Amino acid sequence: MSKFNSMLENKIMPIAGKMAGQRHLQALRDGIVLTMPLIIIGSVFLILSNLPIPGYNDFMAGIFGKEWAAKMAYPVGATFDIMALLACFGIAYRLAEKYGVDALSAGAISLAAFLLATPYKVSFLPSGAKEAILVDGGIPTALMGSKGLFVAMIVAILSTEIYRWFIQKDIVIKMPDGVPPAVGKSFAALIPGFTVIAFIWILRLLVEQTHFGSLHNIVGELLGKPLGVLGGSLGGTLVAELVIMLMWSCGLHGANIVGGIMAPIWYGAMDENRIAFANHEALPNIFTQQFFDIWINIGGSGATLALVVAMILKARSQQMKQLGKLGIGPALFNINEPIIFGLPMVMNPMMLIPFIITPLVTVVATYIAMSTGLVAKPAGIAVPWTMPPIISGYLATGGKLSGAVMQAINIGISVCIYYPFFRMWDKQKFAEENGIQSTVEEVPSDTQKDIV
Amino acid sequence: MNILLCCAAGMSTSLLVTKMEKSAQDQSTEYKIWAVPGESVRNHIDQADVLLLGPQVRYLLPQLKKLGEEKGVPVDVINPVHYGTCNGEQVLKFAVQLVSK
Numbered sequence A: 001m002s003k004f005n006s007m008l009e010n011k012i013m014p015i016a017g018k019m020a021g022q023r024h025l026q027a028l029r030d031g032i033v034l035t036m037p038l039i040i041i042g043s044v045f046l047i048l049s050n051l052p053i054p055g056y057n058d059f060m061a062g063i064f065g066k067e068w069a070a071k072m073a074y075p076v077g078a079t080f081d082i083m084a085l086l087a088c089f090g091i092a093y094r095l096a097e098k099y100g101v102d103a104l105s106a107g108a109i110s111l112a113a114f115l116l117a118t119p120y121k122v123s124f125l126p127s128g129a130k131e132a133i134l135v136d137g138g139i140p141t142a143l144m145g146s147k148g149l150f151v152a153m154i155v156a157i158l159s160t161e162i163y164r165w166f167i168q169k170d171i172v173i174k175m176p177d178g179v180p181p182a183v184g185k186s187f188a189a190l191i192p193g194f195t196v197i198a199f200i201w202i203l204r205l206l207v208e209q210t211h212f213g214s215l216h217n218i219v220g221e222l223l224g225k226p227l228g229v230l231g232g233s234l235g236g237t238l239v240a241e242l243v244i245m246l247m248w249s250c251g252l253h254g255a256n257i258v259g260g261i262m263a264p265i266w267y268g269a270m271d272e273n274r275i276a277f278a279n280h281e282a283l284p285n286i287f288t289q290q291f292f293d294i295w296i297n298i299g300g301s302g303a304t305l306a307l308v309v310a311m312i313l314k315a316r317s318q319q320m321k322q323l324g325k326l327g328i329g330p331a332l333f334n335i336n337e338p339i340i341f342g343l344p345m346v347m348n349p350m351m352l353i354p355f356i357i358t359p360l361v362t363v364v365a366t367y368i369a370m371s372t373g374l375v376a377k378p379a380g381i382a383v384p385w386t387m388p389p390i391i392s393g394y395l396a397t398g399g400k401l402s403g404a405v406m407q408a409i410n411i412g413i414s415v416c417i418y419y420p421f422f423r424m425w426d427k428q429k430f431a432e433e434n435g436i437q438s439t440v441e442e443v444p445s446d447t448q449k450d451i452v
Numbered sequence B: 001m002n003i004l005l006c007c008a009a010g011m012s013t014s015l016l017v018t019k020m021e022k023s024a025q026d027q028s029t030e031y032k033i034w035a036v037p038g039e040s041v042r043n044h045i046d047q048a049d050v051l052l053l054g055p056q057v058r059y060l061l062p063q064l065k066k067l068g069e070e071k072g073v074p075v076d077v078i079n080p081v082h083y084g085t086c087n088g089e090q091v092l093k094f095a096v097q098l099v100s101k
Helices: A003-021 A023-033 A036-048 A056-064 A068-080 A083-099 A103-116 A146-168 A181-188 A190-208 A215-232 A234-249 A254-278 A289-296 A305-314 A318-332 A337-342 A349-371 A391-396 A401-433 B012-025 B038-047 B055-071 B080-084 B088-100
Strands: A121-124 A133-136 B002-007 B032-037 B050-053 B075-077
Touching (some): A003 A023, A003 A234, A003 A349, A003 B055, A036 A068, A036 A254, A068 A254, A083 A103, A103 A146, A103 A181, A146 A254, A190 A215, A234 A349, A254 A289, A254 B055, A289 A349, A289 A391, A305 A401, A318 A337, A318 A401, A337 B055, A337 B080, A349 A401, B002 B012, B002 B038, B002 B055, B012 B032, B038 B055, B080 B088
Parallel strands (some): B050 B075
Antiparallel strands (some): A121 A133
């Protein structure tokens, strides 16, 4: 194995293995996924209320009345505004599942704990008044959405840890035989559930004595801000992208592994943009979940669509031609495992160079284009990552052509970076097929066995 | 025979499922082959005779192997080359081998 490969194998694999096997990170990632379908549904309504077609506004107002846009926003709110609630339940559920304890009870308890951590105060602007007043007795929707995401994550993990500790130590109320299991389960949750609620309650009482006032404020200051800087800056993003690509280089699903850490940041940024977009204000963030799904991973991680197209149009070796045909269908929907394992990209020193460099270059290019205002920023619309390119760029920017153009430019960039490497690889395969002694260093086929 | 596949989102493995079904049609054995995301394996493993992992989620192997041992289901990672080239025939063979072991 070459030096490069053994470096990957020895340095990256253990980190990847640890991160991927870490059950809290797994639960975070899997739990937040629960919000995705709803956010995509909400996005459809968000797009419909902002279609950039001349006369559309008047047309809709003619049918549904002047307030049509506000009505269209109902489902948008109902899906985006409960992101933290859903994530809290989802994370607790997935974590409890990994511990093999009753997931439903753990989810329910952490949901209550999350609400307990949240002050029921809503700032309310009476119609006609100039200054908002603080009203008691309402659940603040802002904190149930992306703004509450970090508290939801912490509470979900904390409460589930307490819950499973009690269950695993068997400190529970036991029902005699003959009591239905469902009833027994709810009694089993009593002692751990009580402890969780009491713990968060005391925590809240303590926090209320400080100048922070609420757990949400503490977490926002101490965790949200620094992480937001990391996820929102070009440097931090490039590091995250590099880690993702290095994991993929070992054949591991990098985005899925890093997702536990970055997803809350990128989803939070997405929601900030969504709110600004709905209010027709300037969009605050560039790096959102969609930035990567739509503009960077065109054809899958590593932007391999360009490579697949090159394989179809220019390959001389049978192997590359066949793989191109096999890979183009999924690639249009941003799925590229056939290429990653079939070419293969994995542990292939030659092809890994463009594989890692391309997304880093397109991150920088897209960032520059968006920060200078040449290209519209992602509007907080969650277009599914399987949406084919060009369409997806148009939709994710809320109907701006520049979003689609930027995708085309990124495909162009990836063609330029991939093409020379593709030619070398194809030449080598062609030579192998035709029995010509290749001058390029062979990648022995048994390296494939090593990585399993 | 019931063959369960899993990867990150259950997407790329579902490509393989169609290929495996095609190659299964030629054999007289009854096969049920389906793909799920990694986090749903727990809910599906009871119906499976064998569980195969996409190579990109092979970090799940220790965890899922443990689960498989509890349920008496053999678990292993699909050969990356077979996976990448969507070689349904080879993967099917691999699955049958695991079960008959």
